[in-house]
Ligand SMILES: *[C@@H]1O[C@H](CO)[C@@H](O)[C@H](O)[C@H]1NC(C)=O
Ligand SMILES: *[C@@H]1O[C@H](CO)[C@@H](O)[C@H](O)[C@H]1NC(C)=O
Ligand SMILES: *[C@@H]1O[C@H](CO)[C@@H](O)[C@H](O)[C@H]1NC(C)=O
Ligand SMILES: *[C@@H]1O[C@H](CO)[C@@H](O)[C@H](O)[C@H]1NC(C)=O
Ligand SMILES: *[C@@H]1O[C@H](CO)[C@@H](O)[C@H](O)[C@H]1NC(C)=O
């Protein structure tokens with residue numbers, strides 16, 4: 001089965017079909033397209049409201065009228081569920097799988113019937129001492145299982161036949177035990193019995209993810225005190241810091257302590273104004289946009305307030321059109337042409353196939369695969385969400401709170417992504433005016449230049465050379481070197 005997303009690859013074409021109003025996303029698309037739509041949809045607010053998350057937001061729970069009272073998150077009995085969630089084997093997996101896999105649901109709201117799907121892979125070696133890592137993809141509305149696990153950092157990738165798997169030797173479960181969470185409800189296999197839950201936002205996503213973690217740690221109590229890290233990419237530049245902040249503030253008032261040590265966010269959307277400026281400057285610096293367009297954008301767009309004039313929007317549209325038909329995820333890479341059949345012999349973690357999303361969609365819709373994963377039988381799609389209600393225009397205040405909270409923070413960036421490029425990350429971090437602790441320098445992975453790194457007081461910024469938006473898809477070895485350094489709390493190797 002072909003996913004319809006190939007139609008949406010050229011993101012600027014799809015706005016008329018998908019944009020039904022303020023923050024209403026209703027169509028199947030991919031991770032980058034959903035992000036693009038969200039950003040563009042803010043036109044209807046001029047300038048957009050920041051809605052940064054002060055501590056107060058965290059106490060203001062959904063149940064109206066609770067005032068400053070903390071309403072405890074739901075925690076249900078998890079007895080026997082770890083065993084029930086064990087995946088004996090994934091259909092089509094290669095021989096010699098030497099680690100344990102689990103998959104299933106965690107109920108986060110029994111009244112509404114809301115449950116989140118996760119896939120958990122332990123490390124082949126010394127899993128009982130390795131850290132616990134949560135991975136989140138963005139969108140909003142895109143699947144951490146279909147992207148993160150099956151196309152990026154998971155132990156398997158789907159072959160071009162859409163039915164069998166090959167091993168990813170650079171999977172992050174070499175260095176950690178990794179949970180992939182499909183979040184919020186409505187995404188991937190995660191669901192709610194109340195369909196009004198499918199109109200959701202950042203706040204609900206963070207609350208449900210927090211409730212998921214509390215229950216998951218009851219199901220897997222051996223992980224309760226383990227060092228815990230949250231990682232993710234793209235729009236998870238919102239989810240990851242917001243969940244971290246939720247954990248910090250709830251650790252403070254409940255007896256349950258989640259042992260959060262750090263966060264790492266890749267090609268992460270963290271500030272609308274600096275993100276947009278960085279994107280168009282990247283287009284210009286990488287010869288994708290004309291001098292005139294870039295000058296027009298920088299002259300007419302007020303990137304301080306985000307109150308964009310009509311002239312600004314016109315120049316931005318011109319910049320989008322000048323791109324032509326390229327893969328904005330990976331500006332120097334090929335685009336998917338599904339009429340060219342890839343030979344099975346080419347299936348390898350070392351050359352990322354731009355049609356991978358189709359193979360994953362086929363695989364995850366096989367009834368035997370859904371059964372092996374303990375998933376509710378459903379039409380699985382890479383991205384799906386009906387509407388997005390709340391999304392701060394900047395996450396930088398949240399990041400500042402995490403710095404004060406002593407959380408290790410890495411912002412990493414594949415340097416050939418055009419959607420949330422390195423310039424967007426740099427401009428965003430630069431607004432924090434953090435002093436430099438370790439100057440910009442190259443880092444290496446297997447004697448090859450892997451990228452560059454600079455350590456600010458409180459934030460480490462690392463690039464991954466030659467990687468697109470989904471970093472481990474394109475540079476699996478470099479990505480593993482980078483994340484290993486992050487988990488160890490060291491800078492990536494200087495030689
Ligand atoms: C918390 O709830 C209790 C009982 O509902 C109420 O008596 C108390 O005033 C509330 N406290 C605050 C700070 O709202
Ligand atoms: C596992 O842990 C043992 C004991 O700490 C150590 O000797 C061994 O090298 C570790 N193996 C791996 C692959 O990390
Ligand atoms: C579904 O959720 C909405 C919004 O929270 C609520 O108003 C409604 O009563 C719920 N419907 C059912 C059937 O529970
Ligand atoms: C923790 O609680 C103390 C005392 O209530 C408060 O001053 C502090 O701001 C809280 N910290 C966080 C991270 O919420
Ligand atoms: C935004 O800019 C327009 C002019 O381009 C101005 O008329 C409007 O008042 C501004 N809005 C705000 C909230 O500053």
Ligand SMILES: *[C@@H]1O[C@H](CO)[C@@H](O)[C@H](O)[C@H]1NC(C)=O
Nearest residue numbers: 325335336337338339340341
């Ligand atoms: C895909 O490849 C076929 C066969 O080479 C070619 O005819 C077709 O034009 C290509 N389509 C696109 C969109 O590039």
